[in-house]
Amino acid sequence: MMFFDPLIINPVILHASHQRKRMWCRPIYSARRTESEYATLYPKLLHDPEKFQNYARMSQPSFHELHDLIKDYIQPGFTNFRDSISTEERLLMTLRYLASGTSFQHIGYNYRVSHNHTGFIVSETCRAIWERLTPLCLPIPDRDTWERIADEYYRLWNFPNCVGSIDGTHQEIQCPKHAGESAFGQDFENNRLDLPPPKPLPNTDQELPFVFLADEAYPLRENLITPYARRSLSNPSRIFNARLSRARKSVECAFGLAKKKIEVLHRPIRCSVERATVIIQASYVLHNFVRQRDGLPLQANTENAVNNNITSLGPIAHSGRHSIRDGFRNYFHD
Template identity: 35%
Template sequence: MDSDEEALLLLLLLKRRRRRRRQKRTFWVHPILELREQHGQFHHLFMELRSDEEKFFNYFRMSKSSFDELYNILKSHIKREDTIMRRSIQPEERLAVTLRYLATGCTFMDLQYSFRIASTTIGKIVRDVCRNIWIHMKDMCMEQLTKDKWKDIINGFKKNAQFPNCLGAVDGKHIRIIQPAQSGSSYYNYKNYFSIILLAVCDSNHMFTFVDIGSYGRHADSTIFEESCLYKMLQEKKLNIPPPSAISQNGPLLPNVFIGDEAFSLQENLMRPYGGKNLPEKKKIFNYRLSRARRYIECTFGILANKWRIFHRPLNVNVDFAVDIVKSSCVLHNYVKQRDGNKFEDTFEGLPYSIIHSTQQVRPGGPMLTTIREEFANYFVSEEGKLDWQWNMI
């Protein structure tokens, strides 16, 4: 048998195999899924939920008014046209499926049987809606960082955390994922699981002001921060940050700073705690006061995860899809916080994230930077800046 005959025989075998595969498909749409409009969760339950505000909030993690506003913003972007073969899934149902996926952490297969929509279709719906939430709502829910906005943030931290000249609390969190194909150890972190990193900055109202999502799990906070667009704009003086100001009467002018943990390096606009053990009292007080302000980012992550329970398990999707999920969840966090506030149960449970610690020694900065930190420390132990109970906490 020559090569042409072998090729022809192989082609015939492939055609026969494809024909057999086609013959195995008994249904165009499975009978269970055909009953979506009669028994699907959206058609069967949605109107009943609308009659009870508390149950609606529990189901969708937002109030009816917030859902309706969100729907009106997104409906033209997530609507799909009917075809000769079938009717499209309406945008309200597409939004409901996505919110339920984020709120419960159910798999696409679980949602298939409750909403009577094929799991592959649900995956496409969720990704499409998440992308549109980020594209069309990011600027609305994460306000542009103007000079007035910075002043509001600074005043908020001074009032709520008693930390002056603070631009926000910054930290990074591991988002657990299933190992991506052919990724090697890039996403494998020091906690011995696979993750992408959410680097975020928040204000004293537990609102995200900046997020950077998708870095490898093995990377350190300082590396991610210094590669972010926020850091680049900070270095290029493009963030409209207010000029340095005194934090005490007749004191020196001090820069406005972000605050982070020991994983970050000390920089002109980034403050970190003193390192080492057996510190003198003044340094311990400084570390405690900085920690009080830095807690806001930890609490923000906790609220995010306890509202959107998708983060209580590893994300079993590809990395790009996982990034879309995290982006949309951060936007929805701000959106719901602005309109509905916090529910007690959103803040009650422990954090499912892992705190990132630096695995390398970070240089503490030059003399000028350590002097700036020393001025903050002096203020916190002065009569003007002390808290009466702070010595009880060290």
């Protein structure tokens, strides 16, 4: 016969009876379907286009077009126990995070989702935005397109054979886990841009290559033109620097307009470098998407300045890079 000593068993029973029951879902999250911003505010925003645009930083038609583009890439996983978060709600959460610049925790409270899951949703949605919009809004131009860009750039900024300006802005990331290496400049080194062959400057027979413009933080390259050093400048070099600086206003305006619309770019991003990278990528391609469809807001200010904390590309040897810059200098002086 088996015998159990009650003095031994009873403490075990008592201990088990006093264990706290663990909740599968906190009450604040279980009320998501009725109390979240998606349930209470979103239906009202649909009847107020102006407020919707202020909330999501895009028009309703643009929102629905974007949702159609990415919905298959942000489908919630199947579960038997919880209400899944719809693709539309995931997109709205992400847009509000980008527009407000607040924390995952704050967005999570507003949408009744844990801050960890909010971070996952934002990251996944930003990755889908980047992957789906890049071919549409940031395609690599072919040679004919490069030439059209150069013609338009000359019309706007009076700098011939220029296909764009290059700059960078510092984005603070709070408590990064790992630091990544910059791969910027590989397109130049590997000749992946497929620029057109050199072309004569207007009203001359002097052929010069198509170029990008940058400031002194970047190295001088065959297709990347930077200012002359400020010390002991000749008058032609001073004129060239002024023309280059004026033509580079386009990229400064671009950063300023993006930061004006997307508040997350103004503040430290509190997440890993990997997650912050996809958030930043999505922010800028989303800015292009909205501009192409909704235009610029009436209050847009094109005089916003940007920081110039730029990662240097590192110099490369090229005997002709100085003569190319001199060719542009002589063109402007003559």
